[in-house]
Amino acid sequence: MTLDTALERALREQTPLVWINPQRAPGIPAAGPAPSQLAEAESRMGRAGELLADLFAGAASSPQGIESPLQSADALASCHPLLFKDSGPLFLKRDDMLPVAGSIKARGGFHEVLALAERIAQQQGLRTDPGHLLGAEARALFSRYTVAVGSTGNLGMSIGIFAAALGFRPVIHMSVDAKQWKKQRLRDHGARVVEHTGDYASAVEAGRREAGADPLSHFVDDERSMMLFLGYAASARHVVQQLRDAGRSIDAGHPLFVYLPCGVGGAPGGIAYGLKQLLGDNVHCFFIEPVASPCMLVQLASGSDHPISVHALGLDNRTEADGLAVGLASPLVAPLMRTLLSGVMTIADDDLFRCLFTAQQQLAATLEPSAAAALSGPGSLLASEAGRRYIDALAVAPSDITHLMWSTGGSMVPAHEHAAFLARGRALLDSEPGWFWRASSDAAAHGRLP
Ligand SMILES: *Cc1c(COP(=O)(O)O)cnc(C)c1O
Secondary structure (H helix, E strand, C coil): CCCCHHHHHHHHCCCCCEEECCCCCCCCCCCCCCHHHHHHHHHHHHCHHHHHHHHCCHHHCCCCCCCCCEEECHHHHCCCCCCCCCCCCEEEEEHHHCCCCCECHHHHHHHHHHHHHHHHHHHCCCCCCHHHHCCHHHHHHHCCCEEEEEECCHHHHHHHHHHHHHCCEEEEEEECCCCHHHHHHHHHCCCEEEEECCCHHHHHHHHHHHHHCCCCEEEECCCCCHHHHHHHHCCHHHHHHHHHHCCCCCECCECEEEEEECCCCHHHHHHHHHHHHHHHHHEEEEEEEECCCCHHHHHHHCCCCCCCCHHHHCCCCCCCCHHHCCCCCCCCCHHHHCCCCCEEEEECHHHHHHHHHHHHHHHCCCCCHHHHHHHHHHHHHHHCHHHHHHHHHHCCCHHHCEEEEEECECCCCCHHHHHHHHHHHHHHHHCCCCCCCHHHHHHHHCCCCC
16 A cells, blocks of 8 residues: 555544645546446436336325426525635535435446346346336336345435346345434335444355345445446536526536545445536535544555555444445546546534534535535535635636536435434534634634635
8 A cells, every 4th residue: 555644644533634646637437337328327217107107105205306406505604704705606416315325326326226127027028118128027026136235324225226126036135233214214115134243344245145146136236346337437427407597507727526424435426427528627526424434545545446444544444424434445446536536625523513403404404414524525625725725726707617516415214313413413503613624624723715
C-alpha cells in the first residue's frame, strides 16, 4: 500500500476530510460499458412505468416508472450564508422517494431483475414484452428460479420485492446486524432471509457460494454486477433534463458538481458514469463515505487495483449509515472511477444525524443516515482548502456551479425509527449551536472561509 502518510494518519484517526483525486483525467474510461449498453439500459428502465402498474397496485405503482423528483435545496445555503455567499444553486435528487424500494437500489435492482427475466424468457422462446413477461406462462417459468443477493439491507429489499413480484424465489443474505425492519419487510414479501454473523462482505460471499452450486439460481453480485451499474447509469438523462427544466443547463461555463453517498460504489459509480457520458468534463462527481468505511477513497488513493480493505487501516467499518457500511470497494467499479472521480469526502456518524435533521427541517426530506451524507458535500467542499483550490482551478465563477446532492434512501424507514434519528440529530445540533457542516466550522476556526 502506498498511501500518503498524512492522508493515512487522517484516515486512521477518522478525521473527516476532503480528498481530491490526483489521478483525475479528462474523458471516459475505455474499460467501461459501451454507449449501446447504456442505451439498452435506458430503454429497459423506460418500460418500468408499464410494468410497475401491473406488478404493484396502489402506492408502489408509479406511472413515471423508477424516477424521482428534483428539488431545490437553496434553503441549505441560508443555514450558512457566509460559506455559501457566492455559491450557485443547490438541488436535492430525491431517490429516497423512488417507488417500491424507497431507495436508490430500486434503479439497479429493477434493471437487473428485469434483464434476468427477459433473458430467461428469451432462452425458452417466450416473448419479452411486458404483457408476456407478466403472463402465466412466464410466471410458471420464473418460479423455478432462485434470485439470491447479499446485502446490507436496501439492495435486498429492492431485489427481493421485484423478484418476488415477477414470480422468482428470492433469497436474501444479510448480516445479523442489518436493520430488523428490513428483514421483516422482506419476509412479508415472501423472501427467504438468511442471516450471517460477519459483515456485508461475508453475506455477499455466502450468497455467491450458495447460488454458485445451483444452476437455477441467479446471484445478484453487488460487488461485480454490470447490470446493477447500468441501471444506475440510466438515471443520468432524466436528471439532466430535470436540471434544464429548473433553468440550469450544464456546459463548460456552468459545470455540475454531484455529491453521491458511496458504499461498494455501484450506485454512485453508475450515476457518475452515466453523467460523464452525457456531460463529459462539465460534470464533477464527488463521493461521500463514513469515516469508518472509506473504501473507495482507500482503494483509489492506494493507486492500484489490488483490493485494499479499510480494515488494513485499522478501521472497523461500523457506522449507522448501513447502506454505506462496506469495507472493500467494488473491483468492477473502482477501476472505472480511477480517472473519472473528482474526489471523496468523509463524514463522521454524528454529522450524518445533524444532516438528517437539517434535511427534515429545511427541506422536508425524510432521509436515512446513508442518504443524509449527501447533504454534507457542498459545505465540505466549499469550506475546505482542497475544495476551494479545486474550484479555483476551474476558472468559473462559483455562482455558475450547480450543486446536486443525491439523496439515496429513507421513505421506507419506520416512523418510530426516523423519530429516533431526528431526536439524535436535534440533540447534537442543540449541543453545538451554529454548527452546520463539520468541515465548515473547522475551516472557520482556521480562518479559511472565503
Ligand atoms: C446502497 C446505498 C448507497 C450506496 O450504493 P453502493 O452501490 O453500495 O455504493 C447509498 N445510500 C443508500 C441509502 C444505499 O442503500
